[in-house]
Amino acid sequence: MVLLGLSQPRVLSLALAILLLLSYAAVLLGNLSIILTIRAEPRLAASPMYYLLGNLSLVDLCYTSVTTPRMALGLLSGHDTIPLGECLGQLFFLHFLGCTEIFLLTAMAYDRYVAICQPLHYTTIMDCRTCSLLVASSWMGALAHSLVQTLLTATLPYCGPNRIDHYFCDVAPLLGVACTDTSLMEILVVSNTGAISLGCFLVLLVSYGVILATLRRRSSEGRRKALSTCTAHLMVVAIFFGPCIFVYTRPFSTIPADKVVSLLATVVTPVLNPLIYTLRNTEMKGAMRRLWGRQVRAEK
Numbered sequence: 001m002v003l004l005g006l007s008q009p010r011v012l013s014l015a016l017a018i019l020l021l022l023s024y025a026a027v028l029l030g031n032l033s034i035i036l037t038i039r040a041e042p043r044l045a046a047s048p049m050y051y052l053l054g055n056l057s058l059v060d061l062c063y064t065s066v067t068t069p070r071m072a073l074g075l076l077s078g079h080d081t082i083p084l085g086e087c088l089g090q091l092f093f094l095h096f097l098g099c100t101e102i103f104l105l106t107a108m109a110y111d112r113y114v115a116i117c118q119p120l121h122y123t124t125i126m127d128c129r130t131c132s133l134l135v136a137s138s139w140m141g142a143l144a145h146s147l148v149q150t151l152l153t154a155t156l157p158y159c160g161p162n163r164i165d166h167y168f169c170d171v172a173p174l175l176g177v178a179c180t181d182t183s184l185m186e187i188l189v190v191s192n193t194g195a196i197s198l199g200c201f202l203v204l205l206v207s208y209g210v211i212l213a214t215l216r217r218r219s220s221e222g223r224r225k226a227l228s229t230c231t232a233h234l235m236v237v238a239i240f241f242g243p244c245i246f247v248y249t250r251p252f253s254t255i256p257a258d259k260v261v262s263l264l265a266t267v268v269t270p271v272l273n274p275l276i277y278t279l280r281n282t283e284m285k286g287a288m289r290r291l292w293g294r295q296v297r298a299e300k
Helices: 010-040 048-077 084-117 119-125 128-154 171-177 183-215 220-248 256-279 282-299
Strands: none
Touching: 010 048, 010 256, 010 282, 048 084, 048 128, 048 256, 084 119, 084 128, 084 171, 084 183, 084 220, 128 171, 128 183, 171 183, 183 220, 220 256, 256 282
16 A cells, blocks of 8 residues: 655655654653553542543553554655555554544543532442443444454455555545445445444533533532533544544545544644643642652652
8 A cells, every 4th residue: 555645755754754753752741641640649540530531641642653653654764655454453543542532532521421410429420330331331332343444444355556645544545445336335434433423422512511501500610610621621522523523424535635634633633632631620730740749859
């Protein structure tokens, strides 16, 4: 397979590779900081919200690792080819981790719904067993989804020039180079990936509609604290679900915007998530400062 998105003029390739590596370093630093902070603070580690956030940071870290290092390496080396097996592996992990993130974001919305709409029952409902079940269901559901996508794509015959007009391997670009009628596959993919993206997004909108209606009856201080957490989550939902819905809920016809939107989802969103969840979260910022302070004192 030839990834045409990696075939750029030398100067542009170097500039893009540097930007990708810098963004990848930011993803590693931001998400590892969140994971280590949550693990180092017993109070955060015992909180359902931060338990889910730690899992989301782990998924973000792995999600961007599927595509960004490979893209940067291809741009630096000038090698724009990828074996079919590696291409299918990239597709599998891209959908596995992306779908896991969708389910985790939905689980986090449920957590906020219970915390705000049923505060007296929060500790009973969101106990350790429930949190573990939500996380395990997210991973297992995403695994089933990705296996279906990958197996369907792997059964297609590829006998053309196999030149993919994209930066990495995904279902739509691969269907474009298959030498058979893929109309049924397109319907299956849209009804699978598209339905998951749009369905979870609608569930999120409804849950936050109920949350906002509930907050109208709260005091100004309680409303401010709840809105701070919910706003951060809604920002992440918007920048992650937007590209997913754009790419997967319409029939596959490759347009230039697809590549830009896909880069937004796989490179930019994982960079922004740690910033959104830390800059708008006083508790997380305080925990990070304490952890950093302990590290500085330990080195003296």
